[in-house]
Amino acid sequence: MAIRSLAFSPDGVLLASGGDDNVARVWSVQTGHEQFVIQVSAPVVALAFSPDGKSLIVSTSNGTLYAVDSATGRSTIVVPG
Secondary structure (H helix, E strand, O other): OOEEEEEEOOOOOEEEEEEOOOEEEEEEOOOOOEEEEEEOOOOEEEEEEOOOOOEEEEEEOOOOEEEEEOOOOOEEEEEOO
């Protein structure tokens, strides 16, 4: 699996990763443990946390955008691909 994108939360507590396996992962920087996994519709091409760190935006190669709650991992499609 190739990682295509990484993003740190604004407070540096979380690290998001995404790549060719159609999965975005959010990790605890302090422990190195995976916090949650978001299954998406296509390879992840970009990740970005909101300025307040409460949301993660996941962009896929088919144009789908997901908004993910940084605390729960619950995702919502905001732009279908």
